[in-house]
Amino acid sequence: MDTPKIRDGLSYDDVLIQPQRSSVTSRSEVDLSVELAPDLELSLPITGAAMDTVTETDLAIALAEEGGLGVVHRFLPPAEQADMVGRVSDKGLQAAGSVGIADGFHARAQALTDADAAAIVADVAHGHMDRCLDVVSDLAGSFDRPLVAGNVATGQGAVDLARAGADCVKVGVGPGSHCTTRRVAGAGVPQLTAVLDAVEALADDDADASVIADGGIQSSGGIAKALVAGADAVMLGGLLSGTAEAPGVVVDRDEGKYKISRGMASQEANEERTDRDLEIGASEGVAGLTPYRGELSDVVGELAAGVRSGFSYCGGRTISEARDGAVFVKVSPGAKEREGAHGGVLVRGNWLSVVQSAWLDPSWFASHSIVLFQETFCVPWRLCCEPSDSVSVSVGKFLFQFGP
Numbered sequence: 414m415d416t417p418k419i420r421d422g423l424s425y426d427d428v429l430i431q432p433q434r435s436s437v438t439s440r441s442e443v444d445l446s447v448e449l450a451p452d453l454e455l456s457l458p459i460t461g462a463a464m465d466t467v468t469e470t471d472l473a474i475a476l477a478e479e480g481g482l483g484v485v486h487r488f489l490p491p492a493e494q495a496d497m498v499g500r501v502s503d504k505g506l507q508a509a510g511s512v513g514i515a516d517g518f519h520a521r522a523q524a525l526t527d528a529d530a531a532a533i534v535a536d537v538a539h540g541h542m543d544r545c546l547d548v549v550s551d552l553a554g555s556f557d558r559p560l561v562a563g564n565v566a567t568g569q570g571a572v573d574l575a576r577a578g579a580d581c582v583k584v585g586v587g588p589g590s591h592c593t594t595r596r597v598a599g600a601g602v603p604q605l606t607a608v609l610d611a612v613e614a615l616a617d618d619d620a621d622a623s624v625i626a627d628g629g630i631q632s633s634g635g636i637a638k639a640l641v642a643g644a645d646a647v648m649l650g651g652l653l654s655g656t657a658e659a660p661g662v663v664v665d666r667d668e669g670k671y672k673i674s675r676g677m678a679s680q681e682a683n684e685e686r687t688d689r690d691l692e693i694g695a696s697e698g699v700a701g702l703t704p705y706r707g708e709l710s711d712v713v714g715e716l717a718a719g720v721r722s723g724f725s726y727c728g729g730r731t732i733s734e735a736r737d738g739a740v741f742v743k744v745s746p747g748a749k750e751r752e753g754a755h756g757g758v759l760v761r762g763n764w765l766s767v768v769q770s771a772w773l774d775p776s777w778f779a780s781h782s783i784v785l786f787q788e789t790f791c792v793p794w795r796l797c798c799e800p801s802d803s804v805s806v807s808v809g810k811f812l813f814q815f816g817p
């Protein structure tokens with residue numbers, strides 16, 4: 414028996430973009446527009462995840478107004494999904510809709526086409542399945558719409574989807590903020606490596622397909638890294654789920670405002686799904702609360718400004734210029750500790766108390782400022798479960814326990 418090969422894999426946080434000589438003097442000189450398919454152009458390379466706590470009509474409209482593209486989820490009857498897409502198209506804006514691989518995908522794609530969807534997105538947890546490739550070929554042959562397909566995490570997966578007829582391949586198995594696939598199934602590829610592999614394999618195959626990097630983006634820096642790695646656009650779930658336009662009401666708690674968000678393979682979502690691909694035994698997603706972030710235009714405006722700034726460090730006025738001669742530097746664990754607001758850890762919310770673990774030196778608190786934590790995405794939804802829960806979070810070499 415051959416033993417499995419072992420490869421190295423990197424996530425966004427494992428690298429930084431090496432600055433280059435740059436003639437860009439202002440962020441406003443940077444143009445982030447991209448063509449995902451011949452009839453699918455975006456002025457902002459951000460797409461909204463096909464999740465029922467992320468993309469429905471309001472978010473799709475707000476994102477399209479900023480130049481991005483919302484992908485309306487498929488966890489509702491086809492007519493309702495098509496109606497949501499149609500309401501965006503009626504305003505002269507672009508929205509896409511997702512389809513699965515269960516029976517009925519054809520009728521759903523037809524309804525989306527009738528609603529003038531800007532693209533059909535074949536959206537499957539494991540897009541490198543024979544059944545998914547068959548569905549992609551069928552959709553490519555039947556509908557005259559840009560076709561996005563995923564998700565895959567390897568070069569071969571990307572090439573097979575492109576050969577099956579996808580105009581754009583969605584990359585990401587397991588990096589999502591609400592995803593537990595890597596823990597539950599033990600499968601996946603760290604996202605930066607997955608994107609680099611997909612882009613390289615598509616180029617080697619002379620495939621005319623673009624790439625969306627889906628999942629695991631927690632900041633504008635992550636978007637810049639994905640684009641420099643060769644993705645043409647990113648897909649955001651968690652980062653958009655806290656915006657005013659995301660579905661669901663704002664939950665007001667003593668410690669702040671939140672919106673409910675959930676992974677589409679979470680047990681909570683599975684119980685309600687009308688469009689299941691497979692009987693899912695183990696859940697591969699979680700539900701929780703995401704800090705409320707206000708209007709989408711502000712959130713996305715800040716992300717775009719960060720990406721423009723990132724490109725100015727690479728000397729790129731466009732996405733392809735930013736990639737030209739780009740170098741990623743692998744960050745050592747020691748260097749990682751110096752990243753971000755490394756003066757300390759911020760704790761907010763009066764029900765949270767920091768309990769030092771036995772091995773944490775109390776003098777650390779004396780020498781570091783206590784700064785905000787809960788509002789960053791490194792402490793995710795779990796913190797926001799029930800105030801009575803206690804939660805452990807490790808930050809570098811420190812372990813914090815939050816509890817009542």
Ligand code: 5GP
Pocket residue numbers: 462463464538564585587588589590591592593594627628629630648649650651652675676677678679697698699
């Ligand atoms: P995020 O931007 O939140 O990090 O990632 C969003 C992506 O996570 C989605 O576009 C989708 O591909 C993926 N995703 C959403 N829900 C689930 C889930 O329940 N399980 C898994 N494995 N992935 C999910």
